[in-house]
Amino acid sequence: MTDASHAALSTGAAIHDGAAVRVAVNSGTTSIAAGREASVPPEPSGERRRLVDRRWFRILGGALIPLALLALWQWVSTSGLVPLSQLPSPEMVWLAAVDLAQRGVLGLYVAISTQRVFIGFAFGAAAGLALGAIVGLSRLADVLLAPTLGGIRAVPSLAWVPLLILWFGIGEDSKVILIAIGAFFPVYTIVSAALRHVDRQLIEAGRAFGLHGLALFATVQLPAVVPSVLSALRLALAQAWLFLVAAELIASSMGLGFLLLDSGQNGRIDRIFLAIILLALLGKLTDSVVALIERWAIRRWA
Amino acid sequence: MTAASVSFRAVGRAFDTNAGRRQVLRDVDLEVAAGEIVAILGPSGCGKSTLLRIAGGLDHASAGVVSVDGTAVVPFDPRSAVGFQEPRLLPWRTVAGNVALGLPRGTSKTAGRDKVARLIELVGLADFAGHRPREISGGMAQRTSLARALARNPGVLLLDEPFGALDALTRLKMQDLLLDVHAAAPTTVLLVTHDVDEALQLADRVVLLGSDGEAPGADIRQIVVVPGSRPRDRGSAELAELRGRLLDGLGIDRHGAARGIEATTTIPHYPY
Structure with missing residues (x-):
């Protein structure tokens, strides 16, 4: 191949009827032509970004309603509209928190609850990933397992509690298992469905280029479902916090669920508020961490 | 590997559907020499793609044998590479x-x-090697797909309407690119297309698939040897004549003289 024809090849706009001279002339303009051909997405920095896309506005906007609620709460509870036995003031809740912290139980309760959620979530999500992958990839496993798992999913969470307590006692095991059950199903359901719906054309292309089995899974199917897996994990984490309270309400001597139950029995409405607020904060905090990972994963894999 | 020959012997394909067995292809006999470019032309739904998929081992024949270099095609045959639509x-x-x-x-x-670097250079995407598919145009994506197929170093390159979804000008450029690629690394090319001009521009032979209306399924109606060496003049009269014959074979009206309407060289006077 001559140099001239190679130049024509490399530009992708080959000219056949022209002589080498024309190719040489052409090569000067091809970079522009090639640049025009690409449909590069618009640069966000080029034009003015809208207010709702700015980070500070999003943080401020999200905090607006909680702050307004806090102000309203403060006003209602101090104005005497509602008796303090029904609605404690923010200050009372704060003092309850300080009191519990000084006794050393607040940190302990938060820690033990978070630990239960994380362990249960880890086991449940891992099992959900594994079974979701098996059911999503194999038609046979789908036929054999899906109806049974669908049936187990239909059992309400609280129905497991007496059975788990009988089998595993009232220690950590029964609670962690209940949380794992809660985390398992969102992951299993979403991952199996996502794997079944991976673009058939991409899979066929992968096979046509010699991929099969584990290599096909790692190269085509797994990357294709990474965004789905992350949103499944997010859902599972939320579900884990729900199941935590179910587990701790029934039989426990520590944790935020226990704090709720104990305070309810003793009429400590300030501590009930504290527990609810802490659950909201912890749930949102852990969710935000996974959401950050999810956003990165969508940028990277989708 | 070097260019490989492909042979179709009495290839047939029938699909089982809810409405019963549907014969798509029957008795396809074709010998493709190593290094040859053969275009497979036919009306929509006549089984062109099915034939190509069978040749690449993406589908299997219900009758007959397809072999590459004398040995039967295996599923997802490593000797061939596919460029999809x-x-x-x-x-x-x-x-x-x-x-x-x-x-x-x-x-x-x-x-x-x-x-990879060499192939990206060959299809003219050196400046876009680090781009994601969503950041490049349809024509560039199709060039990437072609480079991926070439990376397999195939004995047979199977192209299933690879330029079908591109605009007319990009398609002409891609045809030239394919000819350059073929000149640089001679390989056997089977090209499915519905574009008569594309077939005539690129192929050594054009195989016309179609059904005779009686027996179910399509077989080879015509094989046209395209005269002249590539790259061919897109406007030549000889190709125009072949084009007419192929369109005729596809059941497309040529209009004008072929339909018995006199061609006039003078401007008609009112009233016409």
Whole structure:
């Protein structure tokens, strides 16, 4: 191949009827032509970004309603509209928190609850990933397992509690298992469905280029479902916090669920508020961490 | 590997549907020499793509045998590479990463990287090697797909309407690119198309698939040897005549003289 024809090849706009001279002339303009051909997405920095896309506005906007609620709460509870036995003031809740912290139980309760959620979530999500992958990839496993798992999913969470307590006692095991059950199903359901719906054309292309089995899974199917897996994990984490309270309400001597139950029995409405607020904060905090990972994963894999 | 010959012997394909067995292809006999470019032309739904998929081992024949270099095709045959109608690129990989997918298993890292760079250069995407598929145009994605197929170093390159979804000008450029690629690395090319001009511009022979209306399923109606060497003049009279014959074979009205309407060289006077 001559140099001239190679130049024509490399530009992708080959000219056949022209002589080498024309190719040489052409090569000067091809970079522009090639640049025009690409449909590069618009640069966000080029034009003015809208207010709702700015980070500070999003943080401020999200905090607006909680702050307004806090102000309203403060006003209602101090104005005497509602008796303090029904609605404690923010200050009372704060003092309850300080009191519990000084006794050393607040940190302990938060820690033990978070630990239960994380362990249960880890086991449940891992099992959900594994079974979701098996059911999503194999038609046979789908036929054999899906109806049974669908049936187990239909059992309400609280129905497991007496059975788990009988089998595993009232220690950590029964609670962690209940949380794992809660985390398992969102992951299993979403991952199996996502794997079944991976673009058939991409899979066929992968096979046509010699991929099969584990290599096909790692190269085509797994990357294709990474965004789905992350949103499944997010859902599972939320579900884990729900199941935590179910587990701790029934039989426990520590944790935020226990704090709720104990305070309810003793009429400590300030501590009930504290527990609810802490659950909201912890749930949102852990969710935000996974959401950050999810956003990165969508940028990277989708 | 070097260009391989392909032979179809009494190939038939029937699909089982709810309405019963539907014969798509029957008794296809064709010998393709190593290094030849053969275009497969036919009306929509006549089984062109099915024939190509059988040749690549993406589908299997219900009757007859397809062999490459004398040995029967195996599922997802490593001796052939497919360029699909859609680019089918992995959206999470860059252009270079997608081309690398085509490399034969066991290619060493450095050799693979060199080859990918060379192929990207060949299809004119050197400046876009690090781009994701969603950041490039349809024509560039299709070039990436072609480079990926070439990375496999195929004995047979199977192209299933690879330029069908592109605009007319990009398609002409892609046809020239394919001819350049073929000149640089001669391989056997089977090209499915519904575009008569594309077939005549690219192929050594054009195979017209179709059904005779009686027996179910399509077989080869005509094989046209395209005269002249590539690249051919897109406006030549000889090709125009062949074009008419092929369109006729596809059941398309040629209009004008072929329909018995006199051609006039003078401007008619009112009233016409």
